[in-house]
Amino acid sequence: MDSYLIQVNGHGDHAPVLDVHLKTNGNSISLGKVKGRKPRWAVRASEMSKKTFNPVRAIVDSMKVEPNPKKAMISLSLGDPTVFGNLPTNDEVTRAMKEALDSGHYNGYAPSVGYQSCREAVAAYYNCPEAPLEAQDVILTSGCSQAIELALAVLANPGQNILVPRPGFSLYKTLALSMGIEVKLYNLLPEKAWEIDLEHLESLVDEKTACLIVNNPSNPCGSVFSKSHLQKILAVASRQCVPVLADEIYGDMVFADCKYEPIATLSTNVPILSCGGLAKRWLVPGWRMGWILIHDRRDIFGNEIRDGLVRLSQRILGPCTIVQGALERILHRTPPEFYHNTLSILKSNADLCYAALSAIPGLQPVQPAGAMYLMVEIEMEHFPEFENDVEFTERLISEQSVFCLPATCFEYPNFFRVVITVPEEMILEACSRIQEFCEMHYQGAEGAQDLECDK
Numbered sequence: 001m002d003s004y005l006i007q008v009n010g011h012g013d014h015a016p017v018l019d020v021h022l023k024t025n026g027n028s029i030s031l032g033k034v035k036g037r038k039p040r041w042a043v044r045a046s047e048m049s050k051k052t053f054n055p056v057r058a059i060v061d062s063m064k065v066e067p068n069p070k071k072a073m074i075s076l077s078l079g080d081p082t083v084f085g086n087l088p089t090n091d092e093v094t095r096a097m098k099e100a101l102d103s104g105h106y107n108g109y110a111p112s113v114g115y116q117s118c119r120e121a122v123a124a125y126y127n128c129p130e131a132p133l134e135a136q137d138v139i140l141t142s143g144c145s146q147a148i149e150l151a152l153a154v155l156a157n158p159g160q161n162i163l164v165p166r167p168g169f170s171l172y173k174t175l176a177l178s179m180g181i182e183v184k185l186y187n188l189l190p191e192k193a194w195e196i197d198l199e200h201l202e203s204l205v206d207e208k209t210a211c212l213i214v215n216n217p218s219n220p221c222g223s224v225f226s227k228s229h230l231q232k233i234l235a236v237a238s239r240q241c242v243p244v245l246a247d248e249i250y251g252d253m254v255f256a257d258c259k260y261e262p263i264a265t266l267s268t269n270v271p272i273l274s275c276g277g278l279a280k281r282w283l284v285p286g287w288r289m290g291w292i293l294i295h296d297r298r299d300i301f302g303n304e305i306r307d308g309l310v311r312l313s314q315r316i317l318g319p320c321t322i323v324q325g326a327l328e329r330i331l332h333r334t335p336p337e338f339y340h341n342t343l344s345i346l347k348s349n350a351d352l353c354y355a356a357l358s359a360i361p362g363l364q365p366v367q368p369a370g371a372m373y374l375m376v377e378i379e380m381e382h383f384p385e386f387e388n389d390v391e392f393t394e395r396l397i398s399e400q401s402v403f404c405l406p407a408t409c410f411e412y413p414n415f416f417r418v419v420i421t422v423p424e425e426m427i428l429e430a431c432s433r434i435q436e437f438c439e440m441h442y443q444g445a446e447g448a449q450d451l452e453c454d455k
């Protein structure tokens with residue numbers, strides 16, 4: 001083996017130029033003159049970190065308000081069904097986790113895309129004649145958020161653009177901008193139960209469009225697209241040759257008078273990456289188990305997208321192995337009545353909240369059909385002392401200790417979002433306080449006009 005000796009010829013302690021020689025096995029090799037410099041600290045945040053921006057956190061963190069100390073805080077802002085304890089997961093789900101842990105079989109590393117048996121379990125759960133799936137079509141991820149991240153990363157390059165709903169889940173924009181991907185916002189229509197403005201959607205497509213994100217059922221809207229509307233969305237994607245990234249984390253979380261259609265079951269030629277997970281339907285968001293389902297019956301993605309997803313999954317080496325060990329039992333043994341009971345509670349809360357808010361002057365809630373949310377329009381002309389929805393919700397916190405997310409967080413000003421997973425008595429109390437707040441600040445058309453003249 002060669003031995004190395006570095007010889008440095010310099011003069012004094014502060015030689016500006018160093019003559020460096022490398023000696024190996026008796027032979028001297030000159031590396032030439034090297035400028036010496038005093039090392040300095042120069043640690044800077046990466047460009048990716050500087051581009052990462054979460055609008056929800058930015059807006060909420062800037063709301064420097066204190067709740068009314070005389071009233072207990074009621075938070076209707078966080079989409080976590082576990083917060084209040086009224087929506088526990090099923091005992092079968094918990095037992096599956098305990099058995100996986102006790103077995104000792106899942107303490108090591110799994111393949112980055114997930115255990116083969118777990119991928120088979122997910123494929124079997126979602127497989128149907130209209131959208132067949134095999135284990136090779138499933139990538140397991142650390143929650144649905146990572147599924148969305150990997151899907152975006154494999155479909156889009158820096159400089160390309162993606163089509164994102166407005167109002168829509170803020171994570172799409174957060175992830176895209178951090179990757180150097182442009183976001184184009186297409187409009188949803190509250191007067192049509194939040195259907196997509198298809199004409200506006202299609203007008204945004206250009207040669208740099210990498211994918212269309214479709215979120216159904218919707219966060220923040222609580223809407224569920226009909227079969228005919230989904231077919232129209234697919235028609236746009238087909239005409240424009242744009243693949244679909246389907247965020248279906250709330251899949252099957254729809255109320256009794258509505259039907260959920262996975263978009264892949266309606267597609268004959270549009271390739272789709274469908275993202276889902278355990279978080280919402282099984283009420284365990286902290287378990288961080290998600291998946292990507294690859295639907296590509298015309299082989300448009302080919303091996304390239306599949307191979308790309310595998311490579312990207314290797315960056316963090318897959319989701320929690322304990323949850324993977326419990327996955328098959330969770331999917332196939334959770335009793336149907338658990339899902340029915342959850343939806344019954346959410347439907348009751350949604351109806352209660354919608355009825356109460358509809359009776360308040362100056363507010364126009366939009367009836368939800370699924371998921372965990374309800375959007376409410378603020379008729380700002382009747383609340384002229386407030387500049388926007390952020391100021392409205394700030395004052396609601398400070399006066400009534402009720403926290404609703406301003407829809408500016410979702411790129412849709414002058415609305416706010418209500419989470420309907422809280423216990424019924426809290427919904428009633430919150431709606432009562434919102435009514436008191438609105439009655440105190442509401443002004444009819446004449447009063448608003450007088451105030452405008454006083455400015």
